[in-house]
Amino acid sequence: MKFIFGDEQFFINKNLNQIKSSFTLDQTTILDDNFEFQDLLDLIAINSLFSDKKLIIVKDFELLTTNKYNKTLQKKSDSLIDVLSNFETQNEVVFILNSAKVYNNAFSNFLIENAKVIECKKIAKKDLISELLILTKERNITFSYSDLTIFLDKMPDNLEIIMNEFNNLTQNYQLINFELIEATVSKYAKNEVFSFFNSIETFNLHKIYEKYLERVSEGEEIISLIAQFGNILSDCLNYFYMLQTGLNNIQISEKTKQPLWKIRKIASVLKYLGIKKIKHQIQELGKLDLLSKTTGVNINELFEIFLIKNF
Incomplete structure (x- = not known):
């Protein structure tokens, strides 16, 4: 059982894709909107010798996105904690929360205490530049600190887009400078037009x-x-x-x-x-x-x- 949370979608996707790589599409179930709570309980509890191990991904679950529970949510929390605590299941269950804030409630606390917790924080610009410089060295690419800074200034606050553009440049050019960035990198407005x-x-x-x-x-x-x-x-x-x-x-x-x-x-x-x-x-x-x-x-x-x- 894993609990992945944070405000950096790129790292959430990266961790999730690593987990998903061990399962086929047929073995994977994603619950991310208006699913029946009983279906989740049934999926977790299934443990047949004749069925494959399954991956169950639960995104932004209501028990994780609110601070105070009403009677209905409290009952759901108690039921789910009971199932996860007492059933010997061969299935992998992953709870995803797209938020840096984890509410202090019964189910969140249960996950923190019992699941493998993976926090996905946004990376600071100076740290991102350092990481990108390491990648350019590994790939034998010339891309200076100042040009990397200019490159990032043209990017929206979206690490997935940044990495896609960075990989596109480093896969196609050995020398990346200001002129190349101006000529090839898509122009992104800071008001998040995308x-x-x-x-x-x-x-x-x-x-x-x-x-x-x-x-x-x-x-x-x-x-x-x-x-x-x-x-x-x-x-x-x-x-x-x-x-x-x-x-x-x-x-x-x-x-x-x-x-x-x-x-x-x-x-x-x-x-x-x-x-x-x-x-x-x-x-x-x-x-x-x-x-x-x-x-x-x-x-x-x-x-x-x-x-x-x-x-």
């Missing part, structure tokens, strides 16, 4: 809507967010047609002049939604724009209805 893209990739209405409200509250125009969403869908459509010609992700990245990490995100969205849904959503966005212009209906309301219908 944050809405990242929320869409979760395919979770709560997270998408939360990010939508955050961007609007920070002054971003709703039209801009709709355009971002439309661009993502259009990119998915273009990616789909390029795949049909036999191109791979690297070739598509080169042809479209988009970083490989973004191509992979587009591939992820396409895989989840499917080409039929993507075409349908593009049509829906077009209707939304027309309705707003011809009827005067509030564009915010129309887009919120669109998100609810599609996610």
